[in-house]
Amino acid sequence: MNPILIEQILQLLLGQFLTVKANDAANAPYIATIKAALAANQPIDQTTLDSLLAADDAADAALQSA
C-alpha cells in the first residue's frame, strides 16, 4: 500500500477521533441534563434548547460540506 495513502488514512482517523471526543465533551453536560429531565419528566431550559439547536445546525453544516 502507498505510504502516503497510509498516512492520509491515519490522519483521517485521528481527526475523526478528535472530533468525536470534542463532540462528546461538548455534549456531556447536555446528556446529563437530558437524562435527568427524562427520568423526572422535567422540562429543559430554553438556553439549553437553543444550544442544542445550534449544535444541530453545526452538525448538518459539517455533513453538507464533507
Added chain:
Amino acid sequence: MNPRIIVKVLLCVALAVVAGCTTPLPKPVNANGTVNASATVADLDLTYQDLDRLATAYVTQCHAASTTPGCSESIITGMKAASTKAKAALHAAHDALKQLPGVGSGIDKAIADLNAALAFLASYTAQIPASMKVK
C-alpha cells in the same frame, strides 16, 4: 512486520477506541409512560447529532478514498438530503416548544414528524458498513 498488517492493526485499534466513546441515551419515557416535550425534543437533538456524526465520518472516509468498499454516492446524496429534512423538522419542533403551553402549538405532530425524519436519516446511516462506523 509487514506494513499492511501494521496498518490494519492500527485501523482496528483506532476504530475500536472511537466506537467505545459514546453511551446510548435512555428512551424518552419515564415511570409514568410520559415525558416532558422539551426533554423529548432535546433527546432527539442528540440523536440527530449522533446520526450526523456517523454520516459525516462516512462521507469523509469515502471522499478521502472513493474506492473504499461500501462507499456509495447515492447513499451520500440521500444522507445529506435526509439530514436537511431532519434539521427542518428539528427547527419546527423547537418552534412548537416555544408556543407551549398553547393548545395549538402542534408539538405532538412536530415530534411525530421529527421521529419520522430521524428514522429516514437512520435508514441511510444503517447502510454504512460496520467497519466504517464511527459512533
